[in-house]
Amino acid sequence: MERKPRIVILGAGYGGMVTASRLQKANAHRNAEITLVNKHNYHYQTTWLHEPAAGTLHHDRTRMLIDSVIDTNKINFIKDDVTSIDREQKKVQLANRELEYDYLVIGLGSIPETFGIPGVYEHAFSIRSVNSVRLIREHIEYMFANYNNEEEKTEDYLTFVVAGAGFTGMEFLGELTERIPALCQEYDIDREKVKVYSIEAAPTALPGFDDELVEYGVSLLESRGVEFKISTPIKEVREDGVLLDNGEEIKSQTVVWTTGVRGNPIVEEAGFETMRGRVKVEDDLRAPGHDDVFIIGDCALIINEETNRPYPPTAQIAIQQANVLAENLQAILSGKDELKSLEPDIKGTVASLGGKEAIGVVGSKKLFGTQASAMKKVIDNRYLYILGGVPLVFKKGKLNFFS
Amino acid sequence: MERKPRIVILGAGYGGMVTASRLQKANAHRNAEITLVNKHNYHYQTTWLHEPAAGTLHHDRTRMLIDSVIDTNKINFIKDDVTSIDREQKKVQLANRELEYDYLVIGLGSIPETFGIPGVYEHAFSIRSVNSVRLIREHIEYMFANYNNEEEKTEDYLTFVVAGAGFTGMEFLGELTERIPALCQEYDIDREKVKVYSIEAAPTALPGFDDELVEYGVSLLESRGVEFKISTPIKEVREDGVLLDNGEEIKSQTVVWTTGVRGNPIVEEAGFETMRGRVKVEDDLRAPGHDDVFIIGDCALIINEETNRPYPPTAQIAIQQANVLAENLQAILSGKDELKSLEPDIKGTVASLGGKEAIGVVGSKKLFGTQASAMKKVIDNRYLYILGGVPLVFKKGKLNFFS
Numbered sequence: 001m002e003r004k005p006r007i008v009i010l011g012a013g014y015g016g017m018v019t020a021s022r023l024q025k026a027n028a029h030r031n032a033e034i035t036l037v038n039k040h041n042y043h044y045q046t047t048w049l050h051e052p053a054a055g056t057l058h059h060d061r062t063r064m065l066i067d068s069v070i071d072t073n074k075i076n077f078i079k080d081d082v083t084s085i086d087r088e089q090k091k092v093q094l095a096n097r098e099l100e101y102d103y104l105v106i107g108l109g110s111i112p113e114t115f116g117i118p119g120v121y122e123h124a125f126s127i128r129s130v131n132s133v134r135l136i137r138e139h140i141e142y143m144f145a146n147y148n149n150e151e152e153k154t155e156d157y158l159t160f161v162v163a164g165a166g167f168t169g170m171e172f173l174g175e176l177t178e179r180i181p182a183l184c185q186e187y188d189i190d191r192e193k194v195k196v197y198s199i200e201a202a203p204t205a206l207p208g209f210d211d212e213l214v215e216y217g218v219s220l221l222e223s224r225g226v227e228f229k230i231s232t233p234i235k236e237v238r239e240d241g242v243l244l245d246n247g248e249e250i251k252s253q254t255v256v257w258t259t260g261v262r263g264n265p266i267v268e269e270a271g272f273e274t275m276r277g278r279v280k281v282e283d284d285l286r287a288p289g290h291d292d293v294f295i296i297g298d299c300a301l302i303i304n305e306e307t308n309r310p311y312p313p314t315a316q317i318a319i320q321q322a323n324v325l326a327e328n329l330q331a332i333l334s335g336k337d338e339l340k341s342l343e344p345d346i347k348g349t350v351a352s353l354g355g356k357e358a359i360g361v362v363g364s365k366k367l368f369g370t371q372a373s374a375m376k377k378v379i380d381n382r383y384l385y386i387l388g389g390v391p392l393v394f395k396k397g398k399l400n401f402f403s
Numbered sequence: 404m405e406r407k408p409r410i411v412i413l414g415a416g417y418g419g420m421v422t423a424s425r426l427q428k429a430n431a432h433r434n435a436e437i438t439l440v441n442k443h444n445y446h447y448q449t450t451w452l453h454e455p456a457a458g459t460l461h462h463d464r465t466r467m468l469i470d471s472v473i474d475t476n477k478i479n480f481i482k483d484d485v486t487s488i489d490r491e492q493k494k495v496q497l498a499n500r501e502l503e504y505d506y507l508v509i510g511l512g513s514i515p516e517t518f519g520i521p522g523v524y525e526h527a528f529s530i531r532s533v534n535s536v537r538l539i540r541e542h543i544e545y546m547f548a549n550y551n552n553e554e555e556k557t558e559d560y561l562t563f564v565v566a567g568a569g570f571t572g573m574e575f576l577g578e579l580t581e582r583i584p585a586l587c588q589e590y591d592i593d594r595e596k597v598k599v600y601s602i603e604a605a606p607t608a609l610p611g612f613d614d615e616l617v618e619y620g621v622s623l624l625e626s627r628g629v630e631f632k633i634s635t636p637i638k639e640v641r642e643d644g645v646l647l648d649n650g651e652e653i654k655s656q657t658v659v660w661t662t663g664v665r666g667n668p669i670v671e672e673a674g675f676e677t678m679r680g681r682v683k684v685e686d687d688l689r690a691p692g693h694d695d696v697f698i699i700g701d702c703a704l705i706i707n708e709e710t711n712r713p714y715p716p717t718a719q720i721a722i723q724q725a726n727v728l729a730e731n732l733q734a735i736l737s738g739k740d741e742l743k744s745l746e747p748d749i750k751g752t753v754a755s756l757g758g759k760e761a762i763g764v765v766g767s768k769k770l771f772g773t774q775a776s777a778m779k780k781v782i783d784n785r786y787l788y789i790l791g792g793v794p795l796v797f798k799k800g801k802l803n804f805f806s
Contacts, residue, residue: 112674131551136588138541145541148534187537 008101010082012038012066014318015297016107022326024074031333046131053133054175063130069388070078078090081200085270088348103292107258109259110298119237124257127168127174143253144187156251159195164259165205174354176225196226199234213359216368263299283341285325296321350376374401407436411504413485415441415469416464417721418700419510424790425729427477434736438479447533450718457535457578466533472791488673492526493645505759513664522640527660530571546656547590561597561655564645567662568603570754580627588771599629604636608666619771622756666702686744688728752780
């Protein structure tokens with residue numbers, strides 16, 4: 001009997017997880033040996049992580065055990081760290097073993113983009129994993145707990161800097177400002193003592209977003225006490241705060257870095273040509289010159305032909321890629337030559353701002369307030385439905401539309 | 404009209420709070436101007452603090468607003484820090500004002516006893532106030548949250564050292580070991596990775612306690628993973644752990660210091676003769692040579708005539724002192740010369756060990772397990788009853804006798 005082709009999927013983020021789930025539903029395991037590799041035994045919804053980071057949602061609500069969605073009788077699951085990829089030998093090196101592949105799917109996600117600003121990795125937090133956001137939540141609480149134990153009150157315990165007023169930064173500010181009143185009560189601290197800064201190098205918060213909605217979001221966060229510093233690049237992150245390009249220093253024990261991401265460096269180290277760590281993939285999601293390697297999610301670069309600029313790496317586009325990729329892998333397994341092309345279809349974008357507040361565009365319609373907030377929950381639940389149907393929506397979904 | 408005598412009570416711990424409450428019930432404010440000074444606007448039950456320190460009880464359960472128990476129309480309450488006492492001028496200096504007194508009650512509590520061991524104040528935590536235990540709880544959680552974010556796993560994040568296996572140390576170990584399984588689950592950590600040490604210089608845990616009960620308590624805590632190092636003095640507390648006299652180092656980010664207390668240094672600074680910061684008071688609780696100064700609680704030293712050794716400073720004895728003191732102050736206000744003597748009556752001692760476990764002696768009877776645990780709750784509730792009657796027991800009491 002001929003050996004089945006081996007498909008190895010690296011990473012169980014949005015892209016890897018939906019690919020595996022689609023292949024499983026199509027019973028692709030009958031024609032291939034499919035292996036999913038991930039560093040944790042759980043998958044998490046990256047786009048929800050600003051909530052557990054601020055402590056407004058428990059992190060367990062943002063993750064699920066991989067084997068609760070993936071049938072490991074059909075798809076092998078290996079919990080391990082990917083350390084390198086050898087394209088010539090068609091092998092993947094994991095921390096504890098080696099895997100050979102016939103077809104490789106790279107969905108290894110991203111790391112924070114520092115733009116070369118020193119001190120980010122040493123002194124700033126980032127919203128990137130269950131581990132990292134659990135640490136942010138605890139760090140914030142620890143700062144509040146410390147304050148009243150100091151003989152000389154150090155205000156920088158109560159000063160919070162969010163670097164970057166993009167999507168994640170604004171969403172985190174929304175949750176953080178929603179949580180601060182409860183933290184003040186828990187630790188006997190006056191609300192006035194707490195300072196929250198949003199620092200953005202670009203001339204506006206949420207660059208590229210509708211002006212009216214940006215104004216709504218900024219005003220809302222200002223009303224909750226956020227001080228925006230727009231057109232203000234950061235020069236350095238230090239142990240005791242940030243130094244701005246304009247020479248100003250903000251003393252803070254808590255700098256959260258949300259200025260975007262770059263592709264996982266393993267991709268570049270494997271020899272692929274990258275831009276900000278991302279590979280400009282073919283329409284069928286293959287890496288240029290590599291018929292056996294597909295790249296999706298934050299590691300893939302897709303150009304928006306209307307604007308001639310890359311699409312921002314989002315969950316929405318990763319899921320669309322995974323759908324096309326799953327079809328293309330099945331086509332290959334069936335011996336077909338013709339592969340499908342990705343046609344990105346951005347249905348809309350909604351940024352939550354804490355509580356019942358959000359801003360967004362769906363189709364050509366602008367949304368804000370409770371309407372946008374409800375739409376955000378629909379989007380979050382829709383993803384759970386894609387992965388695990390109605391039961392997963394009931395188990396992990398956001399069903400509190402009116403609270 | 405003749406001026407009423409001014410009674411100033413410094414500190415709203417067990418002693419000061421019960422004194423004020425007794426005077427209020429006796430309507431002593433008709434004959435005196437009574438002022439209670441405390442650094443917080445709340446009173447807390449020090450003997451419960453090991454629970455919020457470990458995170459097994461919320462700190463709000465261990466405190467009450469002073470004006471919820473004291474009628475401030477009858478007794479003035481000043482929230483301020485006491486900085487010094489001038490016995491000659493009969494004045495008390497507060498951070499923000501000065502007070503004159505005719506009769507002074509000193510109930511200013513204690514500070515940790517370090518026995519001159521270096522590093523305690525710099526690197527160890529202590530179970531002494533709502534602020535300090537809230538910090539311990541958050542610090543512990545922060546250590547757990549940090550662990551999985553480290554590339555090189557540092558085991559000292561998960562190593563907890565409790566210095567002193569006296570009453571507070573054992574009670575804290577009881578709560579901590581009860582909480583650790585939940586912390587392991589919350590932060591995805593194997594229970595086996597967590598180490599808890601109890602380090603005691605004396606040749607036994609709980610010196611002076613019944614041998615059989617000590618054995619019960621030690622075995623119980625060992626079964627929950629505590630490693631006891633008895634007859635093991637600590638030489639130094641360092642930023643990264645403790646150095647023992649025997650040369651051994653234990654690396655830990657969390658050292659909790661529970662080796663007993665000494666009286667508030669303000670008392671010694673005021674010129675009173677002290678032993679470990681405590682003043683050996685007369686039988687009527689006056690400071691020797693000072694008819695107008697009464698000292699109670701952790702600042703007072705009372706000799707047990709049976710053993711010729713001081714009574715350990717406990718809530719029980721502070722409350723008994725406060726009862727006698729309130730009577731003596733009323734006697735003075737009524738112009739009586741004869742004051743009452745304190746006759747300590749130790750009814751029993753129970754140490755909680757977390758969950759449904761405790762050990763204790765009540766009268767001549769030894770108790771352990773659920774029976775001792777229920778008795779501990781009776782003792783805790785009894786204090787609330789003394790202060791605020793049945794309503795306070797219902798509001799703040801421990802009514803879960805069977806859970």
